[in-house]
Amino acid sequence: MLVVMQSQATDEQVRAVCERIEQLGYKAHPMPGAGRTAIGITGNSGTADLVSLEFFAGVAECIPVTKPYKLVSRDVKPETTVVRIPTALGEVAFGGTEIGMVAGPCAIETREQAFTVAKQIKATGARLFRGGAYKPRTSPYSFQGHGESGLQIMADVRKEFGLGIVTEAIDHESLDLVEKYADVIQIGTRNMQNFSLLKRAGRAKKPVLLKRGMSATLDEFLMAAEYVMSEGNYNVILCERGIRTFTDFTRNTLDLSVIPAVQRRSHLPIVVDPSHGTGRRNKVLPLSRAAVAVGADGLLVEVHHDPDRALSDGPQSILPVDYVQLIREVRAIAEVLGRTIN
Numbered sequence: 222m223l224v225v226m227q228s229q230a231t232d233e234q235v236r237a238v239c240e241r242i243e244q245l246g247y248k249a250h251p252m253p254g255a256g257r258t259a260i261g262i263t264g265n266s267g268t269a270d271l272v273s274l275e276f277f278a279g280v281a282e283c284i285p286v287t288k289p290y291k292l293v294s295r296d297v298k299p300e301t302t303v304v305r306i307p308t309a310l311g312e313v314a315f316g317g318t319e320i321g322m323v324a325g326p327c328a329i330e331t332r333e334q335a336f337t338v339a340k341q342i343k344a345t346g347a348r349l350f351r352g353g354a355y356k357p358r359t360s361p362y363s364f365q366g367h368g369e370s371g372l373q374i375m376a377d378v379r380k381e382f383g384l385g386i387v388t389e390a391i392d393h394e395s396l397d398l399v400e401k402y403a404d405v406i407q408i409g410t411r412n413m414q415n416f417s418l419l420k421r422a423g424r425a426k427k428p429v430l431l432k433r434g435m436s437a438t439l440d441e442f443l444m445a446a447e448y449v450m451s452e453g454n455y456n457v458i459l460c461e462r463g464i465r466t467f468t469d470f471t472r473n474t475l476d477l478s479v480i481p482a483v484q485r486r487s488h489l490p491i492v493v494d495p496s497h498g499t500g501r502r503n504k505v506l507p508l509s510r511a512a513v514a515v516g517a518d519g520l521l522v523e524v525h526h527d528p529d530r531a532l533s534d535g536p537q538s539i540l541p542v543d544y545v546q547l548i549r550e551v552r553a554i555a556e557v558l559g560r561t562i563n
């Protein structure tokens with residue numbers, strides 16, 4: 222059920238409706254929009270009838286929500302959500318007219334490596350730096366990341382360069398630490414349906430970048446975001462990172478058609494990761510151009526100063542000089558769409 226408040230409804234009236242919803246055993250999610258506030262209702266412990274809410278002061282209408290996802294739906298919030306990440310260099314916004322850029326190595330390998338890449342990334346005007354401290358690798362014998370000391374290096378990168386930090390959490394333990402050290406909590410493709418981790422991320426105080434599961438349907442992707450939001454964290458950025466198909470010339474197939482499909486159904490911003498989406502360095506630039514052209518709200522790009530010696534994902538990592546070229550080209554495309562590159 223969705224309660225739509227009248228445009229002139231007061232904060233007090235919204236509060237009164239929320240209180241009633243909670244009394245009935247549900248969770249209320251007020252979503253202020255440009256024209257009016259809608260209140261999403263979640264929870265399955267409540268038994269009482271919600272129809273009486275229609276008679277509360279300030280309520281315009283109560284709409285039954287038939288879709289499996291509620292809070293992520295555009296029915297709840299017609300305007301696209303703008304997720305804002307404050308950094309010492311200025312804010313990065315995902316979901317507005319700006320296109321948010323996140324760049325950095327797949328994994329934090331050494332302090333020198335992280336600082337070298339961060340310095341070059343910053344020179345392009347970037348404000349958000351990515352790097353993995355917890356790496357979910359296919360083989361247990363591959364480099365697994367440095368854990369907390371990797372997070373510490375990223376905290377030092379933030380201190381030195383002012384860049385905000387985006388990094389992945391793979392379980393509850395790492396999420397506690399990532400929440401402490403980072404500015405954005407990334408949930409990777411392999412954990413998109415780790416529901417207990419999604420709920421933990423939903424209780425975190427930092428925005429979440431949620432990657433699409435490599436075999437996830439659109440509904441499954443949106444339901445994963447619903448898990449995070451249902452716990453009260455509404456700052457969710459979706460990320461298309463490629464799905465499994467039969468093609469063998471790329472690591473994954475970047476499903477760019479999901480961008481307009483998501484935008485039709487959901488108010489959440491969606492970014493594209495052309496690095497994991499292709500797995501091939503020479504395809505990162507053309508797919509970045511395409512992603513911006515199709516309407517992505519941002520890009521997540523793996524950049525390494527010495528990709529051939531990278532401890533993970535070297536084949537898909539581009540050089541800083543190529544990242545400069547990428548920015549130049551996507552900026553030109555963004556301009557056509559009336560957007561700017563952050």
Ligand code: PEP
Nearest residue numbers: 327409410411432462497
């Ligand atoms: C990553 O961004 O480094 C990563 C492991 O991505 P994914 O979860 O998309 O494979």
Ligand code: MN
Nearest residue numbers: 327523533534
């Ligand atoms: Mn990677």
